Amino acid sequence: MTLHAFIQNLINGLAAGSVYALVALGYTMVYGVLQFINFAHSDIFMLGAFGGLYLASWLAGVHPQPLQLALIMIGTMAFCVIVALTVERIAYRPLRNAPRLNVLITAIGVSLFLENLSQVVFGADPQLFPSIIKTVPLLEGDDIILNNIQVLVVGVSLFLMLILHWIVHHTKLGTAMRAVSFDIQIASLMGIPTDLVIAFTFVIGSSLAGSAAILYGLSYPKIEPFLGVMIGLKAFVAAVFGGIGSIMGAAVGGIVLGLAEVFTVYYISSSFRDAIAFAILIVILLVRPQGLLGSVRKVKV
């Protein structure tokens, strides 16, 4: 009985955690390159959810369903990439040499702008995300249900993370990204086109956010303009918790966070669901200020 509940929570937690992990990757990558919290990332995620909603109604006639889902996902990713690149070009690039706090405030401004604009455009009421794929239980034991959406969420996240790992570690662009995140000035002295690499980081981060939004919409089909705020905060917590700047850390952090949340709801109380993320974060940072998998950077005068 309790073991079954445990396994069920494990499944739910993994599915929730993979979405956090995908969003967290976007935070951690931008942070790794530019050292600032891209608050607008959560709203890219939210816009992705709305983009998916509209795409789904346009592509409603496409069969079979997996193809439809794939098209929606690719379309949403492209939409998120366009938004993120525009934001980067207009708001962030002119501030490349400004104090980091200013960039942060600009990011908050962009975030507020996107939230309020989408409230005007999409309306403040929650909208229902279409169930593109019917929920079918794959495995039904006593007290344990594993449905196809959960498998899909975990599977797609894992697949995207593997691609990301390949890009970062086995391509020329990935090497350039790591160089820029190591030291942006020296990287540019070595002939790396830093602006291009930074833009590409935004491309990767936002397309991950777009796919996360679709996966989120499939599992929790209620979409509203302020949807991104809490998810964004938690994903950022996941990124910090795993060690910001570390891609592995963001993935691990997201999944640990998802699990912790689901278990808190089950074993403690659902009202502390949002608090647990921050509580874990504070404890981790007190013990290991650089995060779980982060590396310590010596700061010099």
Added chain:
Amino acid sequence: MNKRFFLIAIPVVAALYGLDYFLNEYINEYVVRVIMNCGIACILSMSLNLVNGCAGQFSLGHAGFMAVGAYVAATLTTVFPAGPSFQSHLGVGMAILSGGIAAGLAGYLVGLPSLRLRGDYLAIVTLGFGEIIRIVILNIEAVGGPRGLPGIPRLSSFFWIYVWAAITGLVLFRIIRSSVGRALLSLREDEIAAESMGINTAKYKVQAFVISSFFAGIAGGLFAHYQGFVDPSSFSFNRSVEVVIMVVMGGMGSISGSVIGAIIVTVLPEFLRFLDKFRMVVFPLILIILMLLRPMGLLGHKEIWQLFRFKRSLKKAVA
């Protein structure tokens, strides 16, 4: 407390008292509400400026301290069995002061981890603390949980809000001009260099946090006793962000800048009402444009009177 202080303080207090009467009698309620909100925002932004602007410790949890102050003060006057005995101007003053002290204690707790953390990590921990405070309040049934706490005596008047704003401004200004302030400034400019010059960075950081959150708590108490109602959603992450925006807009480390920032952030959305639902779209745009065109904030590191002094000396130089 020299003679000059009283020479300035007494007319100021008298003027505030007169203005209080004037506002209640002749000005419509909507304008008065905006003016009150300005006062509370000023206290918040000035106090946050000590941590963010002067000490350079990026805090995103100011709403949390405000919540502690608001709830402690409101509990004393409303929920507490002996509450009704607090329901006079003096009693509410005491309650608000207790709220400030409670918030100061919370600030001490948050200040401690800041010894080990820097920059964005600190920002995210303060954010976390702010959210935890809010969620804990949400789960305390005695203060209404998510429904909020109604029936708080509405006793914080224009006079009290602006007296507190004046006290905040004065205290913070004196701190910034003192050796403590110089130590905080050195922290902002370079923490490692400050430490190697023999500055006890840990001590000053915690001090800054405690003072800053004390005044945030006071602002919370005033807010609660002005609104007559508090609920956890008034102290969400957005409120903290709003205060940070005020500080950055005005200029880091500039107390008068914070006041200007607070007034702009409070009043501008009211002036944009003609835009109807696009109001909250235009406001962030203004913020972004300001950051792009004037990244150091409106006043930069200077106080407003220093700007004028600079111009005067410039004129002399030209002549």
